[in-house]
Amino acid sequence: MSSMTILINTNKANLYHFGLNGVEKQEIAYAGKKHPIETFATNHPIHQTDEEKFYHQVCAVLEKTSANEWLILGAGQGVDHFLNHLEKHHPVLKKNIVGQFKIPHLTENQLLATARGYFRKIHTFQTLLTF
Template sequence: MSLFHAVVQLDHQKAQVLQFDADHVVAEKIKAHSHHTKQHGSAVRSEHEFFAEVCAALDGITEVLITGSSTAQADFRHYLEKHRPHQVKQVVGYETVDHPTEKQLIALARQYFLKHDRMAGVPTPT
C-alpha cells in the first residue's frame, strides 16, 4: 500500500518509515548493516547502502518528512542530493526530534503536513 504522506525517524543505525493517511498507518523498519573491515571507506559504503534502503522504502510516496538527529538528517540530505537527486523533491521538510514514540511521530507529521499542504495550496488527500 502506497500512501500520500510518510514520516521517517532516522539515525545512523536504523530508520522507521511510517506511511499514513487519515485512517491508516503502515510501518517499516530498516536497520543498517555494519561491515566491520579495515578497508578504507567501508563505513561510508555501509552508510550508503543503508540510505539506499531508506530511499527504496520511499519510492512512490509523494511527500516525506525526515526526523531525527540533525547529523543524521544532514548526512541523509547529502546522500539524496548526490546519489538520488530525483527523490530530493519528495522530502518536504526536516525536523530535529529526540526519540518520539510512533504515536508522537504520526501526530507531529500530521500536524506538519496539514500546515505544509495549506501553505502550498494543496488539498490533503483523504
C-alpha cells in the same frame, strides 16, 4: 496526495505512510556486514561505507513508494547524512521532501502527532495559495 514520515539515523529507518486506512509502519535496518570495529563490541560510529550502503537500501524502498511528500526527521546526524546522500546519489527523490528537521527522541505517538501537525500546516498553506 500521499504523505510519509521518515525517522532516520545512520543504521535504522522507520517509514510511516499516512493513508486512508491509518498509518502503516515499515522498519528498515542495515542488512549488510558491519565494519569490523563494530563486531568487537567497541563503541564506535558506523563506518562511512556501511552508512552509504544503508542509505542506498532506504532509497531503494523509497523509489517504490506511492507517497509523494516526505517529512524527514531524526535526532542526530542521520538526517544531515541522509539528505547529503540523496543530493549526491538520488537527486530525483529529493523533490519529494516537504520538510526536514531534527527532533528529540519521541514516543511513536508523539512522532505521529508531530508529523500530522506538520502535514496539516503545509496542506492548509497549499490551500491558501490556490485562492
